[in-house]
Amino acid sequence: MARRTGRRPGNPDTRESILDAARAAFADKGYDGASIRAIATSAGVDPALVHHYFGTKDKLFLAAMQAPMDPLDVLDAATEGDRDEVGARFVRVFLRIWDGPGGAAGVALLRSAVGTEWTAKLFREFVVSQILRRAVPRLGLDEAEGRLRVSLAASHMAGIALARYVIKVEPLASAPAEAIVAAVGPAVQRYLLEPLPGVFDLAESATPPA
Amino acid sequence: MARRTGRRPGNPDTRESILDAARAAFADKGYDGASIRAIATSAGVDPALVHHYFGTKDKLFLAAMQAPMDPLDVLDAATEGDRDEVGARFVRVFLRIWDGPGGAAGVALLRSAVGTEWTAKLFREFVVSQILRRAVPRLGLDEAEGRLRVSLAASHMAGIALARYVIKVEPLASAPAEAIVAAVGPAVQRYLLEPLPGVFDLAESATPPA
Known part of the structure; x- marks a missing residue:
């Protein structure tokens, strides 16, 4: 059954690219050394998009870890x-x-x-x-x-x-x-x-x- | 430098076959259900050889797990x-x-x-x-x-x-x-x-x- 979709939660490939870049940055540079800007650059997206999808750096880390809770x-x-x-x-x-x-x-x-x-x-x-x-x-x-x-x-x-x-x-x-x-x-x-x-x-x- | 070898501690391939068979038996049948005889059959060797290499069933389990201690x-x-x-x-x-x-x-x-x-x-x-x-x-x-x-x-x-x-x-x-x-x-x-x-x-x- 076809139905109209609402606002999409972002391109899944883009989200995955950001999460991959975040995992690499957190592991290689540590939490403090990893910046949203560098993660965005590495994923080939604008930093504003990272904030839009994930919010804070803490929330991005939780998402990257697929943590069951905060x-x-x-x-x-x-x-x-x-x-x-x-x-x-x-x-x-x-x-x-x-x-x-x-x-x-x-x-x-x-x-x-x-x-x-x-x-x-x-x-x-x-x-x-x-x-x-x-x-x-x-x-x-x-x-x-x-x-x-x-x-x-x-x-x-x-x-x-x-x-x-x-x-x-x-x-x-x-x-x-x-x-x-x-x-x-x-x-x-x-x-x-x-x-x-x-x-x-x-x-x-x-x-x-x- | 060539030197004479003493009595060898068994064929490495045979030992590995026994350890593989032991891991499969302990995981599939549990400790009590796994027998030295069935492990030997599965490895294609005589049960006496398993005892000769590893001693008791407990020792065989420790060897199969590569446990750092007993x-x-x-x-x-x-x-x-x-x-x-x-x-x-x-x-x-x-x-x-x-x-x-x-x-x-x-x-x-x-x-x-x-x-x-x-x-x-x-x-x-x-x-x-x-x-x-x-x-x-x-x-x-x-x-x-x-x-x-x-x-x-x-x-x-x-x-x-x-x-x-x-x-x-x-x-x-x-x-x-x-x-x-x-x-x-x-x-x-x-x-x-x-x-x-x-x-x-x-x-x-x-x-x-x-």
Whole structure:
């Protein structure tokens, strides 16, 4: 059945060219070094078109990663309310996304992140620019300690996603989400907001990477 | 410079044929369903040759996975000594392997595990037969609770490996191992041996997977 189409959401080939150029720029130059202007040039389009299709650089990065959610939304949902329940809310919101229609995209994102050195680097830029950099001030954490705290919490949740949705180890794979919230919430709470004796002294005494 | 060779460790092609047949059998039939006899038949060799090259079925599985360590050794090292320090010892031994020459094999194993549905299934069989089934009795855990406890601990350590060695998120990637032991050891200890209020009630009330 023929029907009239409304305003089209842009030429799919052009969109894909922009996303390819964005992935290359974010992986090669990092989030800060990649500019919308350079991405547009590389894709052979006007920078205004990149903004028109994708909005901000953050939104372009999310689209390039085919991320199942904006980490900012998870952060908003987890940090509103009682500070003693931040860990539980992080785990609950995270599992709701993975248990929902975004789960398949999450598995694809994890597969891609782990696939090669290049995709791992792209994913690292994503974690730093979209998660760590936003979560540390939002949680009111000290800058020096905050990144280690957030990366411990995020890596724990990534491990749960790996075991539950990719490897599908039982009983973790079929456990109800609230059982996992009860188990993992306190661990995430501790990483983010509770004392971690010894951890930062040891981390600070380390020699910087070569 | 020519020199005499001693007894050869077997024909490389034959070894590879056996390992290919083993991977297919473990993924398709599971650990329990895969027999040395059927693997030998599939590889076109005598079962005695499989035993000669690889020893037990467990050792054959480890070789087929190119595992950087035998989980049994990690379990031995972690469970000997003070029960209050089991979590810290698990994390310490685990990081020692990944920080050492076995680290590259660990990254390859994680990449392979996450790569496809088939390799994920193979890795799941590995986790169940080589880790969960052994760790639950060794830690003196209740069978009903033990698998969820061990899979929570193992998935947490897998997430740390993912973030530190594959994605290489800072400051986790360059933090000294003992800082990570101080941070993650208590979480692993809690999963394995401390009360987890609410977790098992919720897990038991779940409907079984369809």
